[in-house]
Amino acid sequence: MRYYLETTVVALVAAAVALFVVAVVHRVTRRLGGRSRLMTELTDHAHRPFRVAATVVAIQFAVRFSTGYGVGTHWRQLLLHLLVLAVIASVAWLVAALLVVVEDTALARFRVDVPDNRHARRVRTQVVMLRRLTIAVIVILTLGVMLMTFPAVRGVGAGVLTSAGVVGVVAALAAQSLLGNVFAGLQLAFSDAVRLDDVVVVEGEWGRIEELTLSYVVVQIWDDRRLILPTSYFTSKPFQNWTRTEAAVLGTAEFDVDWSVPVQAMREELRRLVESSDLWDGRVCVLQVTDATGGTVRIRALVSAADAGSLWDLRCLVREHLVAWVRDQRPVAMPRVRTELGDADSRLPWQWVQPRRATPRLTDGDVPDDARLFGGSDDGDARSEAFVGPDEPAEARR
DSSP, X not given: OHHHHHHHHHHHHHHHHHHHHHHHHHHHHHHHTTTOHHHHHHHHHSHHHHHHHHHHHHHHHHHHHHOGGXXXXXXXXXXXXXXXXXXXXXXXXXXXXXXXXXXXXXXXXXXXXSSOOHHHHHHHHHHHXXXXXXXXXXXXXXXXXXXXXXXXXXXXXXXXXXXXXXXXXXXXXXXXXHHHHHHHHHXXXXXXXXXXXXXXXXXXXXXXXXXXXXXXXXXEEXXXXXXXXXXXXXXXXXXXXXXXXXXXXXXXXXXXXXXXXXXXXXXXXXXXXXXXXXXXXXXEEEEEEEEEXXXXXXXXXXXXXXXXXXXXXXXXXXXXXXXXXXXXXXXXXXXXXXXXXXXXXXXXXXXXXXXXXXXXXXXXXXXXXXXXXXXXXXXXXXXXXXXXXXXXXXXXXX
16 A cells, blocks of 8 residues: 555656646746747647646656556556556647647748738648648547557557558548548649638639638638538639739629710719729729610729729729719610601601711720720730730730
């Protein structure tokens, strides 16, 4: 009985010493945390697993060296085996926490709260995917090592670690869909096709990438619904990514109006509206007649904004303002259906009425910049070269 009491006291003393050492290290790292981001992350995330691992290791060594009187007994072997399993689990927890600390320190260097955060979002996506993968690998390796500590099933544990190829083939046959999503998730993370916080249009829904895992992707739709899709969807089906190269995007607002609409006056009203709004980023403001069939003309207002959210509000603002402008200032331009009645010989009045004055025609140099999408400004010239080609002569573009 005296030996058992001594073993208990030694184990408690070893645990107390380990906790004291951990407390000292924690205080030192906390003081250095103001100077180093790495020390701050260690203090916040690695303190608890380090304390558990140090305590378990200290108790394991204390029990091993203070139970020499029980060598060969069943209870000693069982106790040491349980402590070994605890050491393996706590050390694996500590390793995973250290990896998380390194990843968080790397992420802190890339800010996503800036206008041009495309590179930061790409790095964040890759680091998050690597974190999930490394934690999964650590868990599998930990289970394999713990399994190898059992003599009766050591062969099974060795097989888990050394026969990964055979197990992989069997798993691939049994879970083709799951593994396909895992590989698709890795492909998405490193191919830069989609990143966290990217604005996408998928399945007819407009939203942003909220979460990207190895098996599924969560899209937060604009009305706060969540669309959950397998990662293989983004590698096998087309989708729109509005922020792949930059956050700034273009958007349209279309109107069907009468042929009598004063296009230039409407163009000037659009310019006045966007210049007075803080939603416009100053890049593109174009109004063009894109169609003239069915008794009406279709006018398209093309505007730009710094991000997708601002563009949505700007498009709605343009629609509301120009609809009110046509209704209040140019009511004759509202869509209408005309019926003309002729005389007995089917002659119409406009056939013999001469126009009072000729309609002036604008020369090429008189066309305003906000009447062109592919030209007229630096941004329009760059867009023209991107869609037409810099080597093609200017005459061929018209």
